[in-house]
Amino acid sequence: xxxxxxxxxxxxxxxxxxxxxxxxxxxxxxxxxxxxxxxxxxxxxxxxxxxxxxxxxxxxxxxxxxxxxxxxxxxxxxxxxxxxxxxxxxxxxxxxxxxxxxxxxxxxxxxxxxxxxxxxxxxxxxxxxxxxxxxxxxxxxxxxxxxxxxxxxxxxxxxxxxxxxxxxxxxxxxxxxxxxxxxxxxxxxxxxxxxxxxxxxxxxxxxxxxxxxxxxxxxxxxxxxxxxxxxxxxxxxxxxxxxxxxxxxxxxxxxxxxxxxxxxxxxxxxxxxxxxxxxxxxxxxxxxxxxxxxxxxxxxxxxxxxxxxxxxxxxxxxxxxxxxxxxxxxxxxxxxxxxxxxxxxxxxxxxxxxxxxxxxxxxxxxxxxxxxxxxxxxxxxxxxxxxxxxxxxxxxxxxxxx
Numbered sequence: 082x083x084x085x086x087x088x089x090x091x092x093x094x095x096x097x098x099x100x101x102x103x104x105x106x107x108x109x110x111x112x113x114x115x116x117x118x119x120x121x122x123x124x125x126x127x128x129x130x131x132x133x134x135x136x137x138x139x140x141x142x143x144x145x146x147x148x149x150x151x152x153x154x155x156x157x158x159x160x161x162x163x164x165x166x167x168x169x170x171x172x173x174x175x176x177x178x179x180x181x182x183x184x185x186x187x188x189x190x191x192x193x194x195x196x197x198x199x200x201x202x203x204x205x206x207x208x209x210x211x212x213x214x215x216x217x218x219x220x221x222x223x224x225x226x227x228x229x230x231x232x233x234x235x236x237x238x239x240x241x242x243x244x245x246x247x248x249x250x251x252x253x254x255x256x257x258x259x260x261x262x263x264x265x266x267x268x269x270x271x272x273x274x275x276x277x278x279x280x281x282x283x284x285x286x287x288x289x290x291x292x293x294x295x296x297x298x299x300x301x302x303x304x305x306x307x308x309x310x311x312x313x314x315x316x317x318x319x320x321x322x323x324x325x326x327x328x329x330x331x332x333x334x335x336x337x338x339x340x341x342x343x344x345x346x347x348x349x350x351x352x353x354x355x356x357x358x359x360x361x362x363x364x365x366x367x368x369x370x371x372x373x374x375x376x377x378x379x380x381x382x383x384x385x386x387x388x389x390x391x392x393x394x395x396x397x398x399x400x401x402x403x404x405x406x407x408x409x410x411x412x413x414x415x416x417x418x419x420x421x422x423x424x425x426x427x428x429x430x431x432x433x434x435x436x437x438x439x440x441x442x443x444x445x446x447x448x449x450x451x452x453x454x455x456x457x458x459x460x461x462x463x464x465x466x467x468x469x470x471x472x473x474x475x476x477x478x479x480x481x482x483x
Contacts, residue, residue: 082113084350099119109130138220144209161466168443179462180464181319185469190225190321193249196216223469236306239251241278247274254312264291270290292314305349316374317370318349324465325351328352331463332355332356342411348366348375350374352438358385362386362387362388402426424448428452434481438476454480458481459479462477
């Protein structure tokens, strides 16, 4: 069958009439191949797009870690900005794009890899898209070099950790103190495992085994402003240093001049600590381990305004307008589900500005519509591409009362 690609879907696949989904294709391209169901899995490009480039990774066609290595950086940036505009337009909002910040290759500092024991050793890498097959990634163009360097150690550890016929998940995070590793789905931790793990202290700052501490050479701290919190194993962290810096810059600009700030869904303090250089901050987070890491980082930092920490489930128990009365500005950085309940309360609050960070344009559009319906004015949106060559999109925007 011969098809012409009309557009890209939100997962990065080309979409032809039908709709038929075609991976590794671009708008305007003519492709041919066998269609099974609604997919043409192995397209042959008959007429390539001017935006097509040679994929830098030899594993691109097989590996599920990337979806857009065949597209130029300019095309991907424009496409992601277009996705944000389209999603907001469907919510009745006109979006002005302030720019697109794209992280460089080799900058991803956290990832969840799959590991499986084999007869000859072990496989570690990303899973093939739509399959449980693991694709080794010895020359990965996405991961930080520190994470690529520990791949051989991860293979050795997988031989120890993986139960027969099962897979382990290896959460790796780069830190200045060394790589932090959290292993999930591993065999039971016993004395034999404890002894066998000892040599891995040369490769990892900390190892957590099925949620339990197993080995630590040095605390894997993360730089956040003037603080050095130690996140709990597998904790959320902005994917790249460059992407984090872009988001922090947007938040700081949004809150310029604020004196009392509330940080909602604060995590370990990604925005708390930079903002606390000029304003008192009260941080709210539902995960106690994250807020304890933030508090620990605050105790060890100097030159900051007062920081207070609160454990609170903002989905079930959002802050009310009365509770927000003591703040002149807010930061909100919710998970992918967004923060409908909390935003509904914020819309009625006596805040002057809101710095809104989101990792999901769809839920951001829903929440932004709540604010604009209540009279808030949405500023230009900064699109941040931390997950290079993937369809994932993050953004930051400022909301002000007229």
